[in-house]
Amino acid sequence: QKEVEQNSGPLSVPEGAIASLNCTYSDRGSQSFFWYRQYSGKSPELIMFIYSNGDKEDGRFTAQLNKASQYVSLLIRDSQPSDSATYLCAVPGYSSASKIIFGSGTRLSIRP
Amino acid sequence: DAGVTQSPTHLIKTRGQQVTLRCSPKSGHDTVSWYQQALGQGPQFIFQYYEEEERQRGNFPDRFSGHQFPNYSSELNVNALLLGDSALYLCASSFKAGGHRGTDTQYFGPGTRLTVL
Numbered sequence: 001q002k003e004v005e006q007n008s009g010p011l012s013v014p015e016g017a018i019a020s021l022n023c024t025y026s027d028r029g030s031q032s033f034f035w036y037r038q039y040s041g042k043s044p045e046l047i048m049f050i051y052s053n054g055d056k057e058d059g060r061f062t063a064q065l066n067k068a069s070q071y072v073s074l075l076i077r078d079s080q081p082s083d084s085a086t087y088l089c090a091v092p093g094y095s096s097a098s099k100i101i102f103g104s105g106t107r108l109s110i111r112p
Numbered sequence: 113d114a115g116v117t118q119s120p121t122h123l124i125k126t127r128g129q130q131v132t133l134r135c136s137p138k139s140g141h142d143t144v145s146w147y148q149q150a151l152g153q154g155p156q157f158i159f160q161y162y163e164e165e166e167r168q169r170g171n172f173p174d175r176f177s178g179h180q181f182p183n184y185s186s187e188l189n190v191n192a193l194l195l196g197d198s199a200l201y202l203c204a205s206s207f208k209a210g211g212h213r214g215t216d217t218q219y220f221g222p223g224t225r226l227t228v229l
Contacts, residue, residue, distance in 0.1 A: 043200075049217065088154050098143065098145065098208070102155050
């Protein structure tokens with residue numbers, strides 16, 4: 001079983017709609033979770049991190065964490081064409097506080 | 113405030129050769145982690161350097177080695193290159209706050225695209 005799982009997509013969402021990206025993880029002890037955005041040919045950019053159960057909002061982005069279900073999601077409101085990218089879910093590795101384990105990413109496409 | 117820098121941007125090598133990639137961390141950061149990202153995959157952790165020592169290592173062979181210098185910059189060396197080593201190599205820097213299971217936030221450099229022919 002992969003430690004971090006994401007649907008590879010592509011996920012196609014009309015401009016202005018809400019994009020919902022999902023991620024599940026296997027290590028129940030995971031405490032923190034990250035969402036990175038990666039444009040084609042570029043490096044990952046940290047856009048959200050969440051430590052506590054519930055929602056965390058930052059502008060148009062909302063991260064949702066449910067530790068009981070081992071599930072973390074990212075909502076993007078009022079989707080823009082510039083949001084088209086691959087979104088990587090990431091969690092700390094079990095044996096280290098600093099190693100990060102990434103999912104394979106979900107490719108998001110915002111259609112005008 | 114300079115971010116994470118990496119050099120070179122692109123590199124083409126042939127099988128069996130050796131390569132050295134370089135990374136300078138973000139100002140104020142003391143920890144460097146290296147990742148390999150194959151096409152269509154998420155980054156895979158190679159190893160991490162802190163206080164000039166390798167602290168953690170992922171599932172990569174000994175052909176992959178590294179070094180950290182007193183100014184916190186780092187090098188990744190790959191010997192006996194294989195076709196499968198073709199990937200984007202990412203350096204990420206962070207400040208080791210001594211957190212326990214929490215992770216110090218890592219910021220990525222632009223990457224080095226390595227092509228092995």
